[in-house]
Amino acid sequence: MSAGRLLSVLLLLQSRGRMSARAVADELGVSVRTAYRDLARLQASGVPVYAEPGRGGGYQLLDGYRTRLTGMSQGEARALFFAGLPGPAADLGLAAEVTAARLKLLAALPAELREEAARTAAVFHLDAPAWYREPEQTPHLALFVDAVLTRRAVDVRYRRWRAPQEVHRRLRPYGLVLKSGTWYLVAASESRIATYRVAQVLDAAASDERFDRPEGFDLSAYWTSYLHDFQTRRYNGTATVRLSPRGRRRLPDNVPPEVVRAVDSTATAVGDEGWVEAVIPIESTEHACGELLRLGVDVEVVAPADLRRAMAATVGVLARTYGLH
Structure with missing residues (x-):
């Protein structure tokens, strides 16, 4: 049982108020038995959690109690940008960090702002993949996420549309882009910066090479330019x-x-x-x-x-x- 999950339980009670063990379990993706055990361990550690029995009852913190343990981990800070994008966050292996970061943010807000945040979250939903097609399988996406953040080069075997269809490249990843449900890697090879469809990567392995992204490189500006060039080349x-x-x-x-x-x-x-x-x-x-x-x-x-x-x-x-x- 991790201390991180106990903190998540604590922050849930702080941000939501009274919650049943079932609601805690559903939110954290654990069994009800595990939720009961976590709640009991919080009580044993001195956190003023009390249970109110009966219909509409549940667990809650003593009025006025608030934890200051809301500092974010590195992974949660990375995940913050995706806090409203559960699908992409899961693709990137950041679903748990997103949940934890959201709870910490909510816990730090005054009650009226927590209510406003909850109302906002309830009326927006992103479904990135396009109609009439299955989401692409991207088994190497998590490796590219780590490579982008740690600036580590990656050796890949890539399938492209022109001959030879399978090529081997050493790539230095500069960023990832999600376009209409499809993930693209922007990376430098030996000769140029190019765009690679992540689903077309057949094999990938991190290398020992470290690299520095060019000073001033703007991923958004690159992608805008790439789209313009693509449209120009597309119609001939x-x-x-x-x-x-x-x-x-x-x-x-x-x-x-x-x-x-x-x-x-x-x-x-x-x-x-x-x-x-x-x-x-x-x-x-x-x-x-x-x-x-x-x-x-x-x-x-x-x-x-x-x-x-x-x-x-x-x-x-x-x-x-x-x-x-």
Whole structure:
């Protein structure tokens, strides 16, 4: 039984007031029997905890008693930034530190501010992963957290999209970014600073090498620049398309925001049935074909010719598959 958990019990009673043993157990993730034992040990250590029996009863501290043991550990200080982000904190291996840090903060607040904090926490929730996909498995994330904080280089085997697909790198981690439920590592290799998808790391091991992050390196500024460069490199062509009114309404659910904005800014009316013609950015013929086919009969590709042929060929294969030709 750790002294840290006894302190957590004490801080729970100080911040919440009267609590049942079941409520203490649920909050700390232990059995009710363990909660009873911890409460008894608090009493034995001289903390004025008393039990009130009966319906609505529970354990509470003697009125006016407050502990001053609210100093934060290093791990809890690291976790403070994630105090409102339980999912990411758990990913980073900081769930217990977040709980302890939150209790210490609440214990240090006056009663009226504790109530306000509780009301605020009750009406906000973050669910980072995007719809329609499972959260990625990131078994090496905790190692990268430690490497970022201790400035220790890491040797990795990484799977990338271009050949050779598997590469070995020694990385010097500068920071971690959570983007739409996906973790990315920003790190320096021998040649440059780059971004690595944590789920694509096949193996990782801490090295003995220590490093210093460049003075003035700004993780937020780097990420903003990276996103801008990514969008610039992502689209390397354009296509002219025609969209029905229903197709235009369905755009936000089927294509990236950049395509929607392009339609909004370039759309011109064609015909008398509400169709519009617009110029949109595309990554490649294959990618654009798959993306636009989601709109079915509500889109027509006008140009380029190779994309129009790809759309027609795919529709032809579908027609033969269903016995229509």
